[in-house]
Amino acid sequence: MSVSTAPEVDREVSASELISPDTPWELIVWNDPVNLMSYVSFVFQSYFGYSEAKAAKLMMQVHTEGKSAVAHGSKEKMEAHAVAMHGFGLWATVQKGGNRG
Amino acid sequence: MARAFSAGRKGITGHLEPAERDLLRKLFADIITMLEPATAASEDPLAALIGLDMxxxxxxxPALLRLLPNVVKDDADSALEFRQLTERSLREGKIGALRAASLGLESDKIVLDTEGATLWAKALNDVRLVLAERLDIRDEEDAERVHEVQDWGEADDVESYLSLVYNFVSWLQESLVQAMLVSLQRAK
Structure with missing residues (x-):
């Protein structure tokens, strides 16, 4: 039996990276002095299904840092989320990910 | 003053005085008028179906822009392109929530299921966004300035009147959202 060679593995990885459609995009929610903290937290819980703790953490990040990347994924998915956020009256934008965290 | 919304076995209930219902009805109607598209839906049935609006x-x-914000920052072309695809249906969704909330004002007791409560919260939020723009609320300090106006006896100009209305709608939304959060926890 032969042991599979390293170069083959490398090729597979780089090929899958090339065709991957999941270039990370992110949904940014921006702070404003109008939206209630309770409401923002409710939206994060009910729409994204986030836990109370995660929703509170993201809400506080929006509040104290002025914005938070609340979701990551494909461009199309982030755009759909943004429209939903605008439906709730939250100010959200979509951008190419990069500086996560 | 209205009784706060509360979460119970029959859903979320609230109680509003006739004068408060009249005020909310007018506010909802104003925002609906703002949101109604200036042009009729496209005559192309497919474009009309997907809400495309070139x-x-x-x-x-600025108040309307706050309700219908750009989806990307610092890229006017992309933002406009996305707007052409989505703005009409976003307007329609918001008008739908405002109409639903307005219909709920027919009786003094308001009973809401989860979906109805969400439509109400969205409607109240859009009212607050527009009032905040008219009141020039740009930061927390501005919000505090408006919040301090609490005495209806002192409503002697447009700004103090709008401030009182804003505070009332904020109080109402806060009480509704607190009840929604209680329901959400119970459902888990």
């Missing part, structure tokens, strides 16, 4: 432009009224 004539759409970035709103010049």
């Amino acid at each position: 004539d759409v432009r970035v709103p010049t009224d």
